[in-house]
Amino acid sequence: MQQKMSRIKQVVFVALAIQLAVIILLQLIFKINILPGILVLIAESLIAVYLLDYFQSANEEESIGLEKYLGGSYADAYLVGGVGMMNYDENYVITWQSELFKERGLDRIGSKLLNWLPEANDIISGETEKVNVTIDQYVYEISKRENAPTIFFKDITLLDKYRGKYNEEHVVLGLASFDNYEESTMYADDADIANINATIRTPLNEYFQKFGVFLRRLN
Incomplete structure (x- = not known):
């Protein structure tokens, strides 16, 4: 507009x-x-x-501010909760943005929404309901208000950080077994068994030590 x-x-x-x-x-x-x-x-x-x-x-x-629509207390709650809103016109030009973006020094009024944030095309077209985007140092989950030219932004920076830590650091269990090991060592003497064990276990031990994996043998 x-x-x-x-x-x-x-x-x-x-x-x-x-x-x-x-x-x-x-x-x-x-x-x-x-x-x-x-x-x-x-x-x-x-x-x-x-x-x-x-x-x-x-x-x-x-394009009046969120305070008049929802009242000051609700606007403060949105701000503290890391929730932002943007309106756009029929040409996808941003016409209004909530206080969250002003607080974070982001002024996109007058910008083309899809040029600035091409990921928003998926939620506008209805291909998906939510998309995660990174803007500056923040990660937002964005969604569209049904039948209205309004985009909601939810700050999930901490959630994304902890989710990443969980994926990187959570415990993973693995099991390695050796085919025909018992058959191969059943009639072998102690020297052959020791040689077979060294040949099999040495590469595994080196691999696990390299990547910090705890190894335990199950009889």
Whole structure:
């Protein structure tokens, strides 16, 4: 919406400038009294300023902050809980963002949502309900409000960190067995059994020591 308002302002300014240029040319070439034209131009300018200000105010009211919609206490709860919201228009231009992003120094109003955050395309198209994205040093779980141009951001940075630690550090159990070991050592003497054991176990012991794996033999 902001981009549209900027384009409208540019068009109005150009139109008024052209009218002024035409009035001046008429006075220079045909020596016509330009006072009526100047008065009309002034009236048009005042009307244009009034209408642009009206639409600008309407846009600001439409994009009013979270506090007015939910009340200050709810807005604070969203902020402390790490929940943010963004609205976008029919061209996927971000028109409003909640206080969370302002607190974190992130201002994306006027930016194309899908250019800035291409991962959002999956939830907008309905291919998936939630997507995890990394923005600066934060990890967010994003989702879309049903039948509304609103994206929710939930800060899951700590959860993602602990999940990663769990995946990296949780206990994993493995079992290795040797085929035909008992058959191979059943009738062998002690020297052959020791040689077989050394040949089998030495590579395993070296591998486990290299990667810090605890090894226990089960009889």
